[in-house]
Amino acid sequence: MKLQYVFLFLKLVSFLSIAAANLVPPSTTNIPSCPMDLGYVQTMPWDSSACKNNGNRRDCCQTLLSVYGIAFAQRLKDTSFFQLPDLNTSEACLTDFQSKLDSLSLPSDLASSCFGNPERFVITPDVCAGIQTNQDWIKKLGSTTHLDIGCFSDLSGSSCDACVSAGFKVLASLMAIDGNTSHSTDCWYFTILYAGGIVNKLGPKHTDTAACIFGLPISSAMEGSSKRISVLVSSLTAAGVAGLLMCCLLGFYIWWDRFRNGDSGAEFDAEEQQGLKPRLRPNKVSIWFKIDELEKATSNFSQKNLIGKGGFGVVYKGILSDGTAVAVKKISESDFQGDTEFCNELELISNLKHRNLVPLRGCCVTEEEDVHRGNQRYLVYEFMPNGNLEDHLFGNMSKKQPLNWPQRKSIILDVAKGLEYLHYGVKPAIYHRDIKATNILLDAFMKARVADFGLAKQIREGQSHLTSRVAGTHGYLAPEYALYGQLTEKSDVYSFGVVVLEIMCGRKAMDLSSNSPGSFLITEWAWTLVKSGRIEEALDNSLLKDWDAENPNPKTIMERFVLVGILCAHFLVAPRPTILDALRMLEGDIEIPSIPDRPLPLTYPSSVTTISVSSPSLSSPE
Numbered sequence: 001m002k003l004q005y006v007f008l009f010l011k012l013v014s015f016l017s018i019a020a021a022n023l024v025p026p027s028t029t030n031i032p033s034c035p036m037d038l039g040y041v042q043t044m045p046w047d048s049s050a051c052k053n054n055g056n057r058r059d060c061c062q063t064l065l066s067v068y069g070i071a072f073a074q075r076l077k078d079t080s081f082f083q084l085p086d087l088n089t090s091e092a093c094l095t096d097f098q099s100k101l102d103s104l105s106l107p108s109d110l111a112s113s114c115f116g117n118p119e120r121f122v123i124t125p126d127v128c129a130g131i132q133t134n135q136d137w138i139k140k141l142g143s144t145t146h147l148d149i150g151c152f153s154d155l156s157g158s159s160c161d162a163c164v165s166a167g168f169k170v171l172a173s174l175m176a177i178d179g180n181t182s183h184s185t186d187c188w189y190f191t192i193l194y195a196g197g198i199v200n201k202l203g204p205k206h207t208d209t210a211a212c213i214f215g216l217p218i219s220s221a222m223e224g225s226s227k228r229i230s231v232l233v234s235s236l237t238a239a240g241v242a243g244l245l246m247c248c249l250l251g252f253y254i255w256w257d258r259f260r261n262g263d264s265g266a267e268f269d270a271e272e273q274q275g276l277k278p279r280l281r282p283n284k285v286s287i288w289f290k291i292d293e294l295e296k297a298t299s300n301f302s303q304k305n306l307i308g309k310g311g312f313g314v315v316y317k318g319i320l321s322d323g324t325a326v327a328v329k330k331i332s333e334s335d336f337q338g339d340t341e342f343c344n345e346l347e348l349i350s351n352l353k354h355r356n357l358v359p360l361r362g363c364c365v366t367e368e369e370d371v372h373r374g375n376q377r378y379l380v381y382e383f384m385p386n387g388n389l390e391d392h393l394f395g396n397m398s399k400k401q402p403l404n405w406p407q408r409k410s411i412i413l414d415v416a417k418g419l420e421y422l423h424y425g426v427k428p429a430i431y432h433r434d435i436k437a438t439n440i441l442l443d444a445f446m447k448a449r450v451a452d453f454g455l456a457k458q459i460r461e462g463q464s465h466l467t468s469r470v471a472g473t474h475g476y477l478a479p480e481y482a483l484y485g486q487l488t489e490k491s492d493v494y495s496f497g498v499v500v501l502e503i504m505c506g507r508k509a510m511d512l513s514s515n516s517p518g519s520f521l522i523t524e525w526a527w528t529l530v531k532s533g534r535i536e537e538a539l540d541n542s543l544l545k546d547w548d549a550e551n552p553n554p555k556t557i558m559e560r561f562v563l564v565g566i567l568c569a570h571f572l573v574a575p576r577p578t579i580l581d582a583l584r585m586l587e588g589d590i591e592i593p594s595i596p597d598r599p600l601p602l603t604y605p606s607s608v609t610t611i612s613v614s615s616p617s618l619s620s621p622e
Helices: 002-023 026-030 057-079 087-103 110-114 134-141 146-150 159-178 181-199 207-213 220-239 248-259 270-274 291-297 339-350 389-394 396-400 405-425 479-484 489-505 522-531 541-545 555-568 579-586
Strands: 306-310 313-319 325-331 360-366 376-382 429-431 440-442 448-450 457-459
Touching: 057 110, 057 181, 057 207, 087 110, 134 159, 134 181, 146 159, 146 181, 159 181, 159 207, 181 207, 291 313, 291 325, 291 360, 291 376, 306 325, 339 360, 389 396, 389 440, 389 489, 405 429, 405 440, 405 448, 405 489, 405 555, 405 579, 429 489, 479 489, 489 522, 489 555, 489 579, 522 555, 555 579
Parallel strands: none
Antiparallel strands: 306 313, 313 325, 325 376, 360 376, 429 457, 440 448
C-alpha cells in the first residue's frame, strides 16, 4: 500500500507540473525582463501633479520622460551601455514603468500616450559618432571633457549653469566628430546620460542632479511621504522586474528644447507651439519668449537684477523656469527700427553658432495693444557669468584678481577664432564693425565670447562696402573706416589688434582728455616702444611677474603677441594680415613679417567727433 501511495503521489506531482506549465501563456516565455531598476519612481520626490486628472498632458509627458532618463543614466553607470539591447527588452521596460505609475494612482495610459516607438531606443551603431558604450565615448572624446569639470560636483544653485554650458561644448565636439546634423539629438541624449550617470559624483538619482541635468521638477511635499511609498515599493517588487526603456531619450529631447540656443533640431506644428514655453518660431530662427516668462525670470525687471545699461537699453540677469541663467536686454524705445529690419538682423544673429560667439537664445516682442507695456522688444542671451573683458582689464575685477598670462593668451586666441568664423565660416562673410573690450564676454570657464552683432553686416563676395553711416567706437575704429566709410575684413582686424594691445599692455585703447598727461592712442604708444627696441616696456607689469609660471620663457611669446597686435592695428590697410593669418602668427605657425613704417601723424581728426551707431538695439548683452 505504501508503494501505491508513493506511486500515486508521484503521478499527481507530474500531473500538476504539466498542468501548471500549460497554464502559462506560451508568449510569456519569450518576453525578457527589464534590465533597469525603476523602484526610485515611487520613492523620489518628483512632482507628478501635471499627470493627475485634468493636468497638462504635454507637461506630464515631459516630466515622465525626465524620470526615465534617471534610470537610463544609472544603467549606463552600471553596465557602460547607452541603449537597450533589443525591442523586447524595451517593451518590457515600458510595461514595468507603467506598473510603477499605476501604483502612484496615475492614469493607466501614460506610458502608451507619452512614449513613441520603443524600437528607436534599441542599441545601434548608426547614432552619434557610432557610440554605443562608455568605452566608445572615451575613444572619441578622451577620458576628460568639459563635463568632468562642470558637472562633477553638487549641481544645486548657480553651479548648474556651468554644467549645462559644458554640455553644449561636448555636444559641439560630438557633432564635429559625427558630421551628420541629423544625429544632433542623439548626441545630446548621450551627453546628458554621460553627465548624470558617469560624471556627477552624487549620481543620477540625487534630487539636485535630477533637477539640473534631467530637468526633473521636484516636489518638497512628496519628501514627507517617501517612507510610506517605500513600503508600497517593497510589496510590489515581486510583481515585476524593475526597469525602464530608452524612450527617456524623447524626454531629453524636450528638455533640450528648454536649454538650447534656438537650434532647429525639433519641429512642432502650430497647435503644439501654442502650449510650449519657450516656443519655436515657425521658421526656426529663434525662440520667442512670452513677456510673462521674462518678467518672472527677472523678478519683474528688478533693479537688483540689473547688470548693464547703455544707449541701447538695459540688461537684466534672469533665471528661466528651467533654471537656465540668461541676460535679458530691454531695448530702448528710441532705438526701435522697422519690424522687417529688426527681424532680418535677428535672423542673422540667431544663425551664428560658434563656441566663441555669445549665443542669442531668443527674443520677445509686446504689441502696441498691450495697454500696460506698449510695443517693446527684448533680446535674451546666454548669460556669461564672468562679465566682460574691460572689467577684468580696467574695472573692479582687475583690482581683485588681474588676468594672468595663460588667461590673456586664451582670450586673444578665442576672439581671433570667433572673428575667423564670422569672416570665413559663414557665407556671405560677416564684418562685426565694433570689436572692443566691452563686447568680449567671458563664460564660466573664462573662455572669450564675442558679443554685439547689432552692428554686424553681411558682405557678399566681391562686394565693396562704402557707407556714410560709420558705426563703432573711438579708439577701435580702423582709420579708413572712420574717415572714409570704407569697410572691409581688415577693419575688424584693426579693432582686434587694438584689443590685443589692451590685453598685453594693460592700457586702454585711447585717452584724449585734455587734462590728462597720459593722453595717447595705444597703437601709437606701443609702436613707438617697439621701434625704439623697448618692447618689454609695453607689457603689463603683472605679466612680467609670472612669465615663468608654466613656460620657461613665455616672454618671447608675449612679445610675439604684441607684435601681432601692432601689425593688425597698422594705420595702412595693406600691411594688416587677415584674421586667419593673424591667428596663425599668434599660434606660431607662420612668422611675423617686418612691420612697415606708419605715416605721421597718427591721430583722428578733430572733425570726427561723433560716431553714429547702427542698430544699437542688438548690441552687447552686458
